[in-house]
Amino acid sequence: xxxxxxxxxxxxxxxxxxxxxxxxxxxxxxxxxxxxxxxxxxxxxxxxxxxxxxxxxxxxxxxxxxxxxxxxxxxxxxxxxxxxxxxxxxxxxxxxxxxxxxxxxxxxxxxxxxxxxxxxxxxxxxxxxxxxxxxxxxxxxxxxxxxxxxxxxxxxxxxxxxxxxxxxxxxxxxxxxxxxxxxxxxxxxxxxxxxxxxxxxxxxxxxxxxxxxxxxxxxxxxxxxxxxxxxxxxxxxxxxxxxxxxxxxxxxxxxxxxxxxxxxxxxxxxxxxxxxxxxxx
Amino acid sequence: xxxxxxxxxxxxxxxxxxxxxxxxxxxxxxxxxxxxxxxxxxxxxxxxxxxxxxxxxxxxxxxxxxxxxxxxxxxxxxxxxxxxxxxxxxxxxxxxxxxxxxxxxxxxxxxxxxxxxxxxxxxxxxxxxxxxxxxxxxxxxxxxxxxxxxxxxxxxxxxxxxxxxxxxxxxxxxxxxxxxxxxxxxxxxxxxxxxxxxxxxxxxxxxxxxxxxxxxxxxxxxxxxxxxxxxxxxxxxxxxxxxxxxxxxxxxxxxxxxxxxxxxxxxxxxxxxxxxxxxx
Numbered sequence: 001x002x003x004x005x006x007x008x009x010x011x012x013x014x015x016x017x018x019x020x021x022x023x024x025x026x027x028x029x030x031x032x033x034x035x036x037x038x039x040x041x042x043x044x045x046x047x048x049x050x051x052x053x054x055x056x057x058x059x060x061x062x063x064x065x066x067x068x069x070x071x072x073x074x075x076x077x078x079x080x081x082x083x084x085x086x087x088x089x090x091x092x093x094x095x096x097x098x099x100x101x102x103x104x105x106x107x108x109x110x111x112x113x114x115x116x117x118x119x120x121x122x123x124x125x126x127x128x129x130x131x132x133x134x135x136x137x138x139x140x141x142x143x144x145x146x147x148x149x150x151x152x153x154x155x156x157x158x159x160x161x162x163x164x165x166x167x168x169x170x171x172x173x174x175x176x177x178x179x180x181x182x183x184x185x186x187x188x189x190x191x192x193x194x195x196x197x198x199x200x201x202x203x204x205x206x207x208x209x210x211x212x213x214x215x216x217x218x219x220x221x222x223x224x225x226x227x228x229x230x231x232x233x234x235x236x237x238x239x240x241x242x243x244x245x246x247x248x249x250x251x252x253x254x255x256x257x258x259x260x261x262x263x264x265x266x267x268x269x270x271x272x273x274x275x276x277x278x279x280x281x
Numbered sequence: 282x283x284x285x286x287x288x289x290x291x292x293x294x295x296x297x298x299x300x301x302x303x304x305x306x307x308x309x310x311x312x313x314x315x316x317x318x319x320x321x322x323x324x325x326x327x328x329x330x331x332x333x334x335x336x337x338x339x340x341x342x343x344x345x346x347x348x349x350x351x352x353x354x355x356x357x358x359x360x361x362x363x364x365x366x367x368x369x370x371x372x373x374x375x376x377x378x379x380x381x382x383x384x385x386x387x388x389x390x391x392x393x394x395x396x397x398x399x400x401x402x403x404x405x406x407x408x409x410x411x412x413x414x415x416x417x418x419x420x421x422x423x424x425x426x427x428x429x430x431x432x433x434x435x436x437x438x439x440x441x442x443x444x445x446x447x448x449x450x451x452x453x454x455x456x457x458x459x460x461x462x463x464x465x466x467x468x469x470x471x472x473x474x475x476x477x478x479x480x481x482x483x484x485x486x487x488x489x490x491x492x493x494x495x496x497x498x499x500x501x502x503x504x505x506x507x508x509x510x511x512x513x514x515x516x517x518x519x520x521x522x523x524x525x526x527x528x529x530x531x532x533x534x535x536x537x538x539x540x541x542x543x544x545x546x547x548x549x550x551x552x553x554x555x556x557x558x559x560x561x
Contacts, residue, residue: 119464140464171456197457219465224439231441232462235456 015016026056027062027077035070036217038210042077046084049131051098053087054105061112066158071217072116073210074139082122082148085130088157088275093265096255103254106131107247113138115240117229119220121213124199125206129187130155137168140232141216142199143209150198153252155185158266163248166242171239175195193219307426308358316351317492317498323358330412332379332546335386339528342393346443352498353397354491355420355422356404363403363429366411371537373548383557387412388528391445393469398510402494405480406487409507410434410468411442419448421513422497423480424490425471431479436466439547443531454478 027040039060041047064072088163090102113135120139128136128150134149138144144150154161161169161182170178173196181187193199203209218251220228243250257263262272297341308321320341322328345353371383394401394416401420409417409431417423417431425431430454433450435442451459454477461467462479474480484490503510524531538544 119535140460171460173457174455223436223464223466227436227439227441228464231436232460234444234461235447236443 006148019195020159021163023056023059025053026060028060030069030163034214034217036073036214037064037071038073038075038257039064040075040077041083046081047076047078047132047203048084048085048089049106051102051105054102054109058105059118061109065112065117069118071119071121071220072139073213073217074113075206076126078126079206081125081126082150083131083132083135084127088267088271089106090272091258093264096259099255099258101249102184103251104206104247104256107164107243107250109242110134110168111240114164114168114242115233115236116175117225117232119217119228121216123203123206123209123213124148124150130161134165134168136174136199137165139200141152141213143201143203143212143216144190144193144199145203145206145209148190149187150190150193151185151187152182152211153187154187155183157270158263162254163246167242169241175242250251304337306334307341309341311350315495315498317347317354317495318350318352318476319354319356321356322360322364326359327362327365328413329355329365329368330387331371332383334387335366335383335390335444339386339390339393340399342390345396346393350399352400352402353387353420354404354494354499355394355416356401356487356490356536357407359370359407360487362407362413363405363409363431364413364416365408366413366415369548369552373552375539376546377536380539381532381536384532385528387524388445388524388531389418392521392524395445395449396514396517398506398513400498400509402497404484404487404494405429405431406492411438413435415446417480418446418453422482422494423453424478424484424493426484426487426490427471429471431471431474432466432468433463434466434468436464438466439544440553445520445524448523450479456491485494521538 003164012133025040025043028037029040030037039057041053041057043050043053047053086102086106090098109197116277119141120144121141122136123138124136124142125148126145126146126147127148128144130153133150133152136144152161152165166182169182172178177196181188190199190202194202201212202207203212306322306324310321310325311319321337322334322338324331324334328334328466358361367387371380374384400422402422402424403417403420404423405417405423406429407426408429409425413436414431414433433442433446435446447459447463450462453463458477464471469477469479471480471483475483482490482493482495
């Protein structure tokens, strides 16, 4: 009897076990009861996607797939920013090889997250421009906190979102809205994002958002997983194949684009005007 | 003069002509005044789609195409079920020749209905899960009665809806909602279906629904039919070509998949549970 109590206590203390298999930039915990994993981006200060963070995300997703994860909640350790997108400093005056690796890993992250067999929810608990929006869009469901912005604003920095991301946006909010949003590089406030279907629910706090995320993941409790994942694969497969077929060519063309002086000049200006000021404060 | 009067009187008293070319499982009547055909599924108890029903439906659609029908209303003689979807008995320990025929006829039925040159309205006067939802989605317009459910719930049964089922849904409610609906195998209530555009109107009775269907057909009174048809073909053509190009490949995959022992076991158990429900 005493032994059983001791065992139960031990079980409870391991109730939420920390998997720190992935390293410092992405924290992964698995709720043993529900089987749902939470991956928290934690690269100060704004979870900007550099090669290291992208690599850890890619590795995390691979592990989750391998361990037959029952569902993933993707969120941020910051309470202001979900992810600021690609690390612009790494794109500025870059080493071409590094850009090649970065873009390649970015593609991998998309393929693994957008194409995951397990259900995914983004708890967008901070601003999500550009690459941050990409991560949120890759998930099956998005719950966002109030008073933040989300969108694909690549056009604002003289960039174009890649085709697979454009399709991802189209598939979420429709062609008309996507065209409008992408050409203007629009960043939507939470309420606007909800209105056009860019996010699915709004929450007042991170706790509430996680609750809503789990509610979504629990919808699949009675659905045979293989039927669910094959259905998702059938729906998303064409998009993913389109990227897989053109992967290397796209990497080449983005490396060329990024290293080109026209982009470098406009990026330099953008950093000067928008980022350096903030950092020096 | 007298003869004309007699003829007019005759047509007044019998404006609905019945074609019994299609047989017992699909009743087809044509309103002589409007030229609109009504095809009523009548395979008791729940219009489940077996080879015989699909064959009659497929042939009906071909006849209507040949006779240049001015429009079709698709509905059910049951007042609780529009159609319960594919007949599970067709998938349980199937005779392979019959199974191939079954699936080919299903594909053709969809091609004929989704791609019909004439306008189509589904009067959804009962539950419409899975294949029932497919038939409704294939029509251009859907009017549903209150207090029923509709959706592609294949995932709930461990099955995967073919891509052309998804295409029909996408055509109505868009990509994002289709993905959500399909992975959760959601069955929408009438109100929910109206809200997301899965159905276009709600009616309180079958008569009201038929009236609303008439209003839909009226929209095309002044539209040259060939222009309407060409436009519909442009919009729906890609979806249809996608099936036409892959129908044999799909058939091969399904015939390989259907005999999987685990699947057959699951189907057997499901049929057993249905029998037990009936015996209660």
